[in-house]
Amino acid sequence: xxxxxxxxxxxxxxxxxxxxxxxxxxxxxxxxxxxxxxxxxxxxxxxxxxxxxxxxxxxxxxxxxxxxxxxxxxxxxxxxxxxxxxxxxxxxxxxxxxxxxxxxxxxxxxxxxxxxxxxxxxxxxxxxxxxxxxxxxxxxxxxxxxxxxxxxxxxxxxxxxxxxxxxxxxxxxxxxxxxxxxxxxxxxxxxxxxxxxxxxxxxxxxxxxxxxxxxxxxxxxxxxxxxxxxxxxxxxxxxxxxxxxxxxxxxxxxxxxxxxxxxxxxxxxxxxxxxxxxxxxxxxxxxxxxxxxxxxxxxxxxxxxxxxxxxxxxxxxxxxxxxxxxxxxxxxxxxxxxxxx
Amino acid sequence: xxxxxxxxxxxxxxxxxxxxxxxxxxxxxxxxxxxxxxxxxxxxxxxxxxxxxxxxxxxxxxxxxxxxxxxxxxxxxxxxxxxxxxxxxxxxxxxxxxxxxxxxxxxxxxxxxxxxxxxxxxxxxxxxxxxxxxxxxxxxxxxxxxxxxxxxxxxxxxxxxxxxxxxxxxxxxxxxxxxxxxxxxxxxxxxxxxxxxxxxxxxxxxxxxxxxxxxxxxxxxxxxxxxxxxxxxxxxxxxxxxxxxxxxxxxxxxxxxxxxxxxxxxxxxxxxxxxxxxxxxxxxxxxxxxxxxxxxxxxxxxxxxxxxxxxxxxxxxxxxxxxxxxxxxxxxxxxxxxxxxxxxxxxxxxxxxxxxxxxxxxxxxxxxxxxxxxxxxxxxxxxxxxxxxxxxxxxxxxxxxxxxxxxxxxxxxxxxxxxxxxxxxxxxxxxxxxxxxxxxxxxxxxxxxxxxxxxxxxxxxxxxxxxxxxxxxxxxxxxxxxxxxxxxxxxxxxxxxxxxxxxxxxxxxxxx
Numbered sequence: 145x146x147x148x149x150x151x152x153x154x155x156x157x158x159x160x161x162x163x164x165x166x167x168x169x170x171x172x173x174x175x176x177x178x179x180x181x182x183x184x185x186x187x188x189x190x191x192x193x194x195x196x197x198x199x200x201x202x203x204x205x206x207x208x209x210x211x212x213x214x215x216x217x218x219x220x221x222x223x224x225x226x227x228x229x230x231x232x233x234x235x236x237x238x239x240x241x242x243x244x245x246x247x248x249x250x251x252x253x254x255x256x257x258x259x260x261x262x263x264x265x266x267x268x269x270x271x272x273x274x275x276x277x278x279x280x281x282x283x284x285x286x287x288x289x290x291x292x293x294x295x296x297x298x299x300x301x302x303x304x305x306x307x308x309x310x311x312x313x314x315x316x317x318x319x320x321x322x323x324x325x326x327x328x329x330x331x332x333x334x335x336x337x338x339x340x341x342x343x344x345x346x347x348x349x350x351x352x353x354x355x356x357x358x359x360x361x362x363x364x365x366x367x368x369x370x371x372x373x374x375x376x377x378x379x380x381x382x383x384x385x386x387x388x389x390x391x392x393x394x395x396x397x398x399x400x401x402x403x404x405x406x407x408x409x410x411x412x413x414x415x416x417x418x419x420x421x422x423x424x425x426x427x428x429x430x431x432x433x434x435x436x437x438x439x440x441x442x443x444x445x446x447x448x449x450x451x452x453x454x455x456x457x458x459x460x461x462x463x464x465x466x467x468x469x470x471x472x473x474x475x476x477x478x479x480x481x482x483x484x485x
Numbered sequence: 486x487x488x489x490x491x492x493x494x495x496x497x498x499x500x501x502x503x504x505x506x507x508x509x510x511x512x513x514x515x516x517x518x519x520x521x522x523x524x525x526x527x528x529x530x531x532x533x534x535x536x537x538x539x540x541x542x543x544x545x546x547x548x549x550x551x552x553x554x555x556x557x558x559x560x561x562x563x564x565x566x567x568x569x570x571x572x573x574x575x576x577x578x579x580x581x582x583x584x585x586x587x588x589x590x591x592x593x594x595x596x597x598x599x600x601x602x603x604x605x606x607x608x609x610x611x612x613x614x615x616x617x618x619x620x621x622x623x624x625x626x627x628x629x630x631x632x633x634x635x636x637x638x639x640x641x642x643x644x645x646x647x648x649x650x651x652x653x654x655x656x657x658x659x660x661x662x663x664x665x666x667x668x669x670x671x672x673x674x675x676x677x678x679x680x681x682x683x684x685x686x687x688x689x690x691x692x693x694x695x696x697x698x699x700x701x702x703x704x705x706x707x708x709x710x711x712x713x714x715x716x717x718x719x720x721x722x723x724x725x726x727x728x729x730x731x732x733x734x735x736x737x738x739x740x741x742x743x744x745x746x747x748x749x750x751x752x753x754x755x756x757x758x759x760x761x762x763x764x765x766x767x768x769x770x771x772x773x774x775x776x777x778x779x780x781x782x783x784x785x786x787x788x789x790x791x792x793x794x795x796x797x798x799x800x801x802x803x804x805x806x807x808x809x810x811x812x813x814x815x816x817x818x819x820x821x822x823x824x825x826x827x828x829x830x831x832x833x834x835x836x837x838x839x840x841x842x843x844x845x846x847x848x849x850x851x852x853x854x855x856x857x858x859x860x861x862x863x864x865x866x867x868x869x870x871x872x873x874x875x876x877x878x879x880x881x882x883x884x885x886x887x888x889x890x891x892x893x894x895x896x897x898x899x900x901x902x903x904x905x906x907x908x909x910x911x912x913x914x915x916x917x918x919x920x921x922x923x924x925x926x927x928x929x930x931x932x933x934x935x936x937x938x939x940x941x942x943x944x945x946x947x948x949x950x951x952x953x954x955x956x957x958x959x960x961x962x963x964x965x966x967x968x969x970x971x972x973x974x975x976x977x978x979x980x981x982x983x984x985x986x987x988x989x990x991x992x993x994x995x996x997x
Contacts, residue, residue, distance in 0.1 A: 171625070350602075351595075351599070351600065352591070352595065352600065355586060355590055355600065356590070356591075358579070358582060359579045359582060359586075361581070362579035362580060362581035362582060363577070363578070363579050363580065366576075366579055367579065369561055369571075369573070370578070370591060370641075371560075371566075372590065372591050373562075429581035430581050
């Protein structure tokens, strides 16, 4: 008689989703929204500041030049967030890298080509250590990378309490090098950041490692039971983030031409904001590194527009970022709840 | 059917946990091209045996032979590489990835390290097609219902162990309770897939609580009891009654006696009266009377208001109308605390989320409600506490009989007993049991029903809610029938009341 009390089950729900739910469920949607937002903002800037030269191609290219380091840091953060983690140490590692680089070049007189691999190695090793602790001791990434944040910021002050400006000729020639594109030019930093973006895209979509990042972000327990080396992947993800932070630090050094213990304070939050605005879910497993590019561009564009406006204080950048972030998190929420039903 | 050489042979398997011997010298064989049922009550060692086989647990003794070669399986990955794949009750896939990726992840086709997406999708589509499934492999897994996800998990495990995904790699497929959340059509689709794989020579180990399904699909079965092997039988040689006897080790007909007993039992004076008690959106106003020592059963479909009625009586939801009188005194039911104070206990149907604290020990869980009733300023003396706990562990036969065991590690039936013990220890006047036998095995079901009868004999009133009408009929003196959030009939139980008549009442909404 238990048949009489069987639960009615909705077998067909979800088998043939309607067009609207399909669109809402599409993982590319947030990236499209961000790209559209960027275009709308750009068009608005064009119509408002056309007479002030906003339409110059170089204004657009400057977005890459002025935000190249942020793009690199955000790409690293994308890996971490896709895997379901978080990395709060990004800004400190960037600041530490500027200090380390400036100190090694200026005070120790090491050639730049030797300093670069050292700096990258230190950043990657820092990321590796944090990943190792997170995986092997099963500690929340939030806490471990928070410890990293304090550690690296403190190490800056161990090197020097004062800012160190760089007068090395190799560094300044690298900083001033320009690649002409006909209508404008890109700096070394911008080109490096675009290469990093391309490599990250390839790794995330065309290598097993990249797919494992998505898998453990989707469901870590499942990934383990599916026989994926989930621990190694997690450690690698933080190593990638540490490496990207160090590279971002080098680009930042090139951009500012000095090391300072307070450089890039809080930049991890800019990077996370760019990743989220770019449509990557903070819960992990869903998002695109291309979205991160648009996230960085949107943040950069807000800065440019405020500069063109002239009268606005630069704090409006923060306010606009806050509003956008809030809006995008609400969109994410709507998407995830939709998926569950 | 049975071929001369088994593909898998486990001999003398021993697995020990602190204080418990989960498996003591179990032998188990699996032949290629068969569907083999692993049977046993909760806590008999089924899950442990499967976890040993799939590398989740390491074994403490015995040998595992695969294809005639002795193997050591230390991790799920090693098991997969050896050709043993498992599909668990909860689908262990990544919902954010596409179906094709879920099938192939970890062994994607690559050239110079670059994933060949086209080839992967093509192979996935071919594999799905060969198994006769209609699934778009490019869609994200989350766009499919659970049943399809389960099938995808099987497709994945069939492909695993073989780098080109042709499906020759998997020798043993373990299906651990795959059907528990599927409806009939979905089960049939699963069975069709299982038969096809069996015919391709895969050995399938199938675990299910549904005896009918075992008889429908399986060829042979191995029965475990208390961590030991009871026997290995062809399904066609053993009927359901025989199987149940093997599983619980004693005859089932003792339950029949319960019914007779209840029909002749006397009940005392009124204990609880609800007058016009109701809540909008929960249940329409109802009158209900429960006498001392009486078992009132509630029958009705899921969503008919059974649980809502119970929650009102316990003060878990606030009524908008009516009043409750217990022992002649009106009680304001504004919070569960009021109900507990008045001697009402409520065992929720969701024992995991609303009842037990899985990380606490058996002792702590049992003592929880009593301590709450005394208030935190008056701790129960340790000696008295230990004595009480020991008494109830013994009375309810909770296994393992270790007060320090973590409740989360107990089997479903034993968890239910711990929850019961917690409320019994407060010596309630009215015990509300919401689906106490759901998801637990036959033996524990019988024990809990016997317990209800003996409690009512001692004068405790019981409100018994169960999906299975037979249970309600067997135990109740009075049966309340619910339909569409209304208490439509109250029927005095008697020899002439049958499940069919109750069903008619549920269907028509009135009792003739």
